[in-house]
Amino acid sequence: MDMPSFTDASRRPDGRPDATYDAIVVGAGFAGLYALHRLRQVGLKARCYEAGEGVGGTWYWNRYPGAACDIESLEYSYSFDEALQQEWKWSTRFARQPEILSYLNHVADRFDLRRDIRFGTRVTTAHFDEARALWQVETDRGERVTARFCVMATGCLSSPKPIEYPGADSFRGRILRTAYWPEAPVDFTGLRVGIVGTGSSGIQCIPLIAEQAQHLTVFQRTPNFSIPAGNRPMDPEYERSVKADYASLRAIERDSDVGICARLLPETKRALDVSPEEREAEYQRRWEAGGLYFYCSYVDLLVDRAANDTITAFAQRKIREKVRDPKVAELLVPKDYPFGAKRLCADTGYYETFNRDNVRLVDIKASPIHEITPTGLRVGDEQIELDVLIFATGFDAMTGALLNIDIRGRGERTFAEHWKQGPRSQLGLMSAGFPNLFITTGPGSPSVLYNMVLGNEYHVDWIMDCIAYLDRHGHATIEATQEAESDWRRTVDEIGRQTLFGAASSWYLGDNVPGKPRVILPYLGGFRAYKRTCDSVAASGYPGFALV
Ligand code: N01
Numbered sequence: 001m002d003m004p005s006f007t008d009a010s011r012r013p014d015g016r017p018d019a020t021y022d023a024i025v026v027g028a029g030f031a032g033l034y035a036l037h038r039l040r041q042v043g044l045k046a047r048c049y050e051a052g053e054g055v056g057g058t059w060y061w062n063r064y065p066g067a068a069c070d071i072e073s074l075e076y077s078y079s080f081d082e083a084l085q086q087e088w089k090w091s092t093r094f095a096r097q098p099e100i101l102s103y104l105n106h107v108a109d110r111f112d113l114r115r116d117i118r119f120g121t122r123v124t125t126a127h128f129d130e131a132r133a134l135w136q137v138e139t140d141r142g143e144r145v146t147a148r149f150c151v152m153a154t155g156c157l158s159s160p161k162p163i164e165y166p167g168a169d170s171f172r173g174r175i176l177r178t179a180y181w182p183e184a185p186v187d188f189t190g191l192r193v194g195i196v197g198t199g200s201s202g203i204q205c206i207p208l209i210a211e212q213a214q215h216l217t218v219f220q221r222t223p224n225f226s227i228p229a230g231n232r233p234m235d236p237e238y239e240r241s242v243k244a245d246y247a248s249l250r251a252i253e254r255d256s257d258v259g260i261c262a263r264l265l266p267e268t269k270r271a272l273d274v275s276p277e278e279r280e281a282e283y284q285r286r287w288e289a290g291g292l293y294f295y296c297s298y299v300d301l302l303v304d305r306a307a308n309d310t311i312t313a314f315a316q317r318k319i320r321e322k323v324r325d326p327k328v329a330e331l332l333v334p335k336d337y338p339f340g341a342k343r344l345c346a347d348t349g350y351y352e353t354f355n356r357d358n359v360r361l362v363d364i365k366a367s368p369i370h371e372i373t374p375t376g377l378r379v380g381d382e383q384i385e386l387d388v389l390i391f392a393t394g395f396d397a398m399t400g401a402l403l404n405i406d407i408r409g410r411g412e413r414t415f416a417e418h419w420k421q422g423p424r425s426q427l428g429l430m431s432a433g434f435p436n437l438f439i440t441t442g443p444g445s446p447s448v449l450y451n452m453v454l455g456n457e458y459h460v461d462w463i464m465d466c467i468a469y470l471d472r473h474g475h476a477t478i479e480a481t482q483e484a485e486s487d488w489r490r491t492v493d494e495i496g497r498q499t500l501f502g503a504a505s506s507w508y509l510g511d512n513v514p515g516k517p518r519v520i521l522p523y524l525g526g527f528r529a530y531k532r533t534c535d536s537v538a539a540s541g542y543p544g545f546a547l548v
Helices: 030-041 082-087 097-110 200-212 236-244 246-254 276-289 292-296 305-322 326-332 452-472 482-497 527-539
Strands: 021-026 046-049 123-129 134-139 144-152 174-177 192-196 215-220 226-228 345-347 359-363 369-373 376-379 382-385 388-391 406-408 437-439 478-480 545-547
Touching (some): 021 030, 021 123, 030 046, 030 097, 030 144, 082 246, 144 452, 200 215, 200 345, 226 276, 236 246, 246 452, 276 292, 305 326, 326 359, 437 452, 452 527, 478 482
Parallel strands (some): 021 046, 123 406, 144 437, 174 388, 192 215, 215 359, 226 345
Antiparallel strands (some): 123 134, 478 545
16 A cells, blocks of 8 residues: 655656645545546546445445435436447336446446545545645545545535434344445344334335335334336337437436436426416326426426425325325325425335335324334334334435545635535535635535436536646646635525525425534526536636636
């Protein structure tokens, strides 16, 4: 293992301080793999660190039963290499986790990426050495390296929340977490299982666990809207038609706000401009089509409460139609926030699961969980006996993974201090005082509200253009200016206020993590507008950034 000391300050022929690497990439998920590929393609010496023992990021860790994507895999896949997108065959419309992981392993092999990835290695610190304009990076394995650039491909949903109830150590059964699911299959046969959390992860695994377990208790704090996933084997004719002209599909995605609606393009109409009959037919058509296309039915659904009321009422009615016991149905129907303001889920038989005799729904808002006991959970006045307890309680989304690393920029200022009141960045890409440290699909960018694979490709390409620009113009560093950061924060907040997102308690605003500042995290102006801004900033010499 090469472990140079930080004081090694030999110089390269171009006069720049010599570093172990040109760039460090943190994370080997979709973003990190592509970043590593692009850096190497232009001849830069790069090293990627990945905490997992394999590639995949989110798709490496979240192996729970039923884990699957809710964007069509022909779209939720890399677009950068035509041969890759032609040769890979998806077996279903929405790939399940094992298939996405196989795909990412294939990508790693195909582009020979593994030789520059250190697996099982977590980056713990990244300190900026101002004198040498280099990042000093340390890992939990004691590796210490320097690099001119850091690409933080750390993911938006990669820092799972801790178990927030006392007593976990006393539990005599097995505790599982959807975000750290074991590699070996878990057999629930004959067991009494409890699951806390009814977001996308819970909603995907609950139906499958219910089929196997002797009994399943679902502990629900807030009901979620979920639409039928409509997953099915890949239609060969559809696959053929996409592959015959993949470029057109990618062009549509890149020129759209969400990057997922190649087939069912978002409507350009407003919900209240059409008759109730037309609206009903449109909602029904999209409901039957399955997937997240449903919430693209009309352009104003997430900005106009009256428009939103129409889709909320439709989705509420669908839940009531599926669940036989009216009391259980009422618990499952979200009533106090607009449809889509919390992340929409997609399921296969979720609501129907509550018609099973071996499934019980417990409303933990009415009867809070007090503690984990040796044999189960104490909830309200009741002790519920369990053999297995699963936590599907979500993530410290969008900021958690970055803030878990001890990052220090100019003047030893910590990243955590800089983002104390919420994330500050120019375009979500860089922060003031943290030169040459790039963030992919982070807060302040469309991020989780755009097709993440294409969003990551876009950011990596932007970063690569930026690095090329620095070298062409003889700059050592680039970073956001304080002023641009404040302006961008105002822009993101202002656009956020024009939407209905603030009307729900969600991880989009950090509400799910106790003590986290309430700030709208993703940029809600749509990818098209965001991309135009980023492209124009790059084309005009990086205003809002300081180049030295
Ligand atoms: O996490 P979540 P997730 N006590 O935060 C509850 C993506 N994803 O892992 O709403 C009791 O959505 C919490 O309740 P509340 C997708 O972007 C995608 O399911 O905070 N309950 C909620 O019910 C998704 O949004 C896919 O009141 C507690 C649940 O736990 C994101 O990942 C699949 C609690 C957490 O839901 C996160 O999804 C999976 C507590 N202390 C994930 N803390 C697909 O592509 C939290 N909860 C389909």
